[in-house]
Amino acid sequence: MSEPAIKLEDWAQGIPMRAGPVSLGLYQPSPETMEYWRGIERRELMIRHCGHCNRFFHPKRIVCSDCGSPDLTWKKAAGNGKVYSFSEIHRAPSEAFAKGAPYINGIVRLEEGVHLFTRFIPDPGLVKIDAPARLDFRVLESNWLLPVFLVG
Amino acid sequence: MASKLGYSAAIVGIGRCMTKRDDAEKLTALQLGSISSAQAIQKAGIKRSQVGAFFTGRCPTSYRTLQYNQTLLNELKIAPIFNTEVTAHGAGALGTIELGVLAVNSGLCDYALCVTNEASGVWLKDKVGQNAAGESNPQFEAPFGPTTPSLYAQVACRYMHEYGATSEMLAKVGVESRNWAITHPYAAMRNRGKITIDDVLNSRMIASPLHLLDCAVNYPGGISTAFIITRADLAKNHPNPTWIAGFGQQTTHEWISERMGAYDLDPIGAEPNLTNTGCATAAKQAYEMSGLKPKDIDIVQTSAPFSFVHLMMLEELGFCKKGEGGPFVMDGNIDADGGLPFCTMGGYLSFGQMAQGLYNLHETVDQIWGQAEGRQVPDAEVGLVHGHGGILASHSVMIVSRERAA
Numbered sequence: 022m023s024e025p026a027i028k029l030e031d032w033a034q035g036i037p038m039r040a041g042p043v044s045l046g047l048y049q050p051s052p053e054t055m056e057y058w059r060g061i062e063r064r065e066l067m068i069r070h071c072g073h074c075n076r077f078f079h080p081k082r083i084v085c086s087d088c089g090s091p092d093l094t095w096k097k098a099a100g101n102g103k104v105y106s107f108s109e110i111h112r113a114p115s116e117a118f119a120k121g122a123p124y125i126n127g128i129v130r131l132e133e134g135v136h137l138f139t140r141f142i143p144d145p146g147l148v149k150i151d152a153p154a155r156l157d158f159r160v161l162e163s164n165w166l167l168p169v170f171l172v173g
Numbered sequence: 174m175a176s177k178l179g180y181s182a183a184i185v186g187i188g189r190c191m192t193k194r195d196d197a198e199k200l201t202a203l204q205l206g207s208i209s210s211a212q213a214i215q216k217a218g219i220k221r222s223q224v225g226a227f228f229t230g231r232c233p234t235s236y237r238t239l240q241y242n243q244t245l246l247n248e249l250k251i252a253p254i255f256n257t258e259v260t261a262h263g264a265g266a267l268g269t270i271e272l273g274v275l276a277v278n279s280g281l282c283d284y285a286l287c288v289t290n291e292a293s294g295v296w297l298k299d300k301v302g303q304n305a306a307g308e309s310n311p312q313f314e315a316p317f318g319p320t321t322p323s324l325y326a327q328v329a330c331r332y333m334h335e336y337g338a339t340s341e342m343l344a345k346v347g348v349e350s351r352n353w354a355i356t357h358p359y360a361a362m363r364n365r366g367k368i369t370i371d372d373v374l375n376s377r378m379i380a381s382p383l384h385l386l387d388c389a390v391n392y393p394g395g396i397s398t399a400f401i402i403t404r405a406d407l408a409k410n411h412p413n414p415t416w417i418a419g420f421g422q423q424t425t426h427e428w429i430s431e432r433m434g435a436y437d438l439d440p441i442g443a444e445p446n447l448t449n450t451g452c453a454t455a456a457k458q459a460y461e462m463s464g465l466k467p468k469d470i471d472i473v474q475t476s477a478p479f480s481f482v483h484l485m486m487l488e489e490l491g492f493c494k495k496g497e498g499g500p501f502v503m504d505g506n507i508d509a510d511g512g513l514p515f516c517t518m519g520g521y522l523s524f525g526q527m528a529q530g531l532y533n534l535h536e537t538v539d540q541i542w543g544q545a546e547g548r549q550v551p552d553a554e555v556g557l558v559h560g561h562g563g564i565l566a567s568h569s570v571m572i573v574s575r576e577r578a579a
Contacts, residue, residue, distance in 0.1 A: 054312060079434045081313060086434070105433070106334075106447065108326035109381040110318065114305035118318035123378075126317050128327055128430050136433030136445065138314045150334050163316045 053083055056095045064158050066098040066168045068135050077133040100156030102129040104172060107141055107148050113162075121162045129154050129170050139170050146173020176419075179462040180577050182274040183414035186217025186401035189535055191359055192292070194393035199292070202233035202528075205397035206290035207248045213286065213399035214249075217411065224401075225282020227253040228269035230289035230529045231260050234307075245288065254282055261424055262562020263476050264455075266529035267569035271420045273402035285402040291528035292395030308564060310428040322388055322479065323380035324429050324564045328447045329481045333382060335448055335496070340382055342499030343480040344373035347386045347522050349502070352509035354519025356548040361390045361525035373480075382481075389478035392525030398532045405577070415538045418465060418555070418572040421458025423451030429564035452489040452559060452568040459557075459570040460491070464578060467491035471553040472514040472540050474533035476561045478521045486559055487515075490570065514540070514550040534558045534571065541575045 057080040060067035069078040071085035071093055084091050107127030113119040125141040125148050140161060141148045154170035161167050188209035192200050200208075206229075214221055232241035242258045255276045259265035266289045273285030304321040314324070332338055351368045354360035368386060376385035408414040425441065426432035433445045440453040460466060467490065475486040484498030492513065493501040501507070507515040518524040518536050537556035539545045554576060560569040 051312070079313075079431055081310075081431065082434070086436075106327040106330040108323040108330060108383075109378070110320060110323045111377070111381075112301065112320060112322070112379045114301055114318055114320045121318070124318065126319050126323055127330075128433060130433075136430060138310070138317060138319070138428075138430035140317050150330070161316065162318055165316045167316055 054081055060095070060097070061158065061166055061168060066100060066156055067095045068098050068131070068133060069093040070096040077131075077135050079135055079137065098131050098133055098135070098156070102131040102154045102156075102170060104141060104148055104150055104152045104154055104170075105130045105136060106150065117164075118162045137168070139168060142169055142171050144171040144173055148172045176462045178274065178278070179419050179464060180405065180416050180574070181278050182402050182404050183408035183411075183416045183577075184400050184538060184573070185403050185408055185411035185414050186213040186215070186219070187535055187538060188212030188214075188216065188397075188399040189532065190395075190397045192395040193359060196394065200395050202236040202290040202292045202395065202397070203244065203248065205292060205395045206245050206288050206399070209290070209397040209399040210245065210249055210286060210288050213401050217284070217401035217403075219284055219401065221249060221251045223284050224251045224253055224286045226255040226273060226276035226285035227251060228256065228272045228285065228287045229258050230266045230269060230531065231258060231262070233291045233528070235292045245290075251286070253286075255285075261422065261567040261569070263529040264422055264424065264560045264562050264567035264569040266531040267420065267534065267558065267560040267571045268422055269531075270400060270402060270417065270534070270571060271422060271569065273400070274417055274420070277402055277404040283403060283407055286399060287402060288397065288399040289528040289531040290395075290397035293391055293393060293527065310431065314428060314430055320380060322383050325479045325482070326380045326383050327429055328565055329382050329479065331447045332481055332485060336499070337496070338481065338484060338499040340374055340384075341370050342484065342503055343382070343387055344370040344384075345502045346480040346483040346507070347373045349507050349509050349512070350516055350520040350522040350524075353517050353548060354523030357518050357524060358547070359394075360519045360523060361393055362519065362523040383479055386522075387480040389521035389526040390523070392527035394527075396528045396532055398528065398535050400534070413542060415541065416574045416577045418574045418578065419459040419461070419463030420569065420571040421455035421462070422567070422569040423454040424563070424567040425451050426566050427563060429566075432564075432566070447565075448485065450485065450489060450565045450568060452486055452561065452570065455568045455570040456490045459572050463572045463574075465555065465572055469555055470557045470572070472517060472537060472550050472556040473559075474516055474518075474520070474537055474556070475559040476521060476526075476530035476533060478526055480522060482561070482565065483516070483520070486561070490557065490559065514553065517545065517548055517550060529562065530560055533560070534573070537573055541573065
């Protein structure tokens with residue numbers, strides 16, 4: 022699989038994803054998440070942080086859920102977490118993803134307290150709730166470089 | 174004690190238009206919606222000029238227009254003073270009725286028309302891909318290749334972990350849904366016969382822990398349901414009004430993985446989790462508004478596209494304790510033969526899912542007026558309908574009654 026070319030400055034164009042004739046939407050980097058995607062290019066997982074409340078948030082947060090401040094900053098996540106939930110997908114959403122099926126998608130709880138949707142890769146352990154998971158980056162079937170978590 | 178809104182309005186006209194997969198003539202969502210709306214107006218015995226409020230569920234996926242509410246309004250030649258499309262996913266279907274109750278009690282209009290409509294089969298070629306697109310966050314979920322079942326499965330995974338529910342308990346819901354569906358002439362799975370727990374467990378895995386028969390069937394046809402709502406003083410002039418005893422609604426999120434960023438909210442609690450849903454809040458409001466309790470409910474419809482969701486909703490609606498939905502169904506409490514009449518059309522699992530499930534309200538009205546041919550529940554007077562959509566994101570609960578509380 023070739024290395025994807027993410028045109029970060031060209032967010033308004035979007036990158037259409039399709040499942041056969043059906044649009045899966047445009048999951049382009051958008052202005053509020055640009056730093057997240059720039060971090061991925063550097064193989065870093067960036068999350069949001071409120072300095073007033075000293076609380077971490079999902080990379081998509083725009084204002085602090087506690088104090089309402091828009092002054093959230095970007096922090097690099099340490100990359101350690103635990104499996105919160107998961108599902109092994111046998112029926113994939115498109116032909117491209119079907120080539121990788123079955124695969125495991127789930128929610129990881131980072132040690133910073135943030136939960137993210139991700140791909141879990143057994144390495145070497147089994148994916149189960151509370152299993153330790155560590156950050157890695159892989160090009161998935163969508164041909165995008167994404168943050169995944171190795172379990173075990 | 175019922176609140177001011179409890180029993181303040183009633184359903185006085187219903188329209189329904191349905192097509193099946195094998196019907197020679199396919200109808201579009203707009204055709205279905207127009208026909209059912211005109212039927213509801215006619216059955217209520219009112220003129221179209223009397224429709225003061227007009228609420229529609231979200232735009233049908235098979236008939237995209239910029240403002241579908243306007244598209245349908247244009248077809249019906251009505252001129253409401255309140256009109257809008259109600260989103261909130263599948264909870265928006267009952268949401269149209271809830272807004273209708275508020276509108277007719279505002280003193281500014283007398284009658285509200287509430288409609289949902291959808292058609293499938295000839296238009297939707299790829300439901301798996303399309304649903305995945307609609308239900309997942311385009312930047313933070315979709316690139317990983319989720320499907321709708323796999324997004325719900327995140328909740329199933331936690332529910333089974335936290336409360337010890339088993340695949341057999343989940344499967345039992347599918348078995349009983351099928352028992353009802355085979356009695357309904359329009360149910361998607363009516364000709365497939367009864368199934369067993371083993372049949373569910375042996376059906377192919379879609380997204381663990383959900384097997385094929387744990388999943389809803391997309392209704393292979395088209396359905397529109399339309400209701401005319403009016404307030405209590407006018408309802409008395411109509412034959413057989415069905416009283417809206419109480420209702421409630423809550424939405425907690427849009428994307429399931431970001432639901433884990435929500436905390437310090439009722440009913441989630443202090444820590445983020447996936448297993449406390451807005452259904453509990455909606456149910457509490459509906460019960461308080463109506464002055465009724467779970468033991469007063471004769472018939473229940475839940476809108477749940479996966480088996481385990483039914484177990485969670487039975488708990489949050491108060492029919493059993495939190496975490497005991499599995500043992501509750503295994504003990505026969507929702508058996509089509511002798512249990513609580515539950516999803517009496519066959520539910521999303523066996524009747525089919527379509528048009529945000531507003532037909533569940535029609536079914537309940539039919540049942541409490543003794544008009545559910547072939548599957549009539551004896552002595553049903555009070556019914557509860559649950560509507561839900563998103564990945565357990567939005568919930569509505571409505572209680573309807575044949576009699577008006579004193």
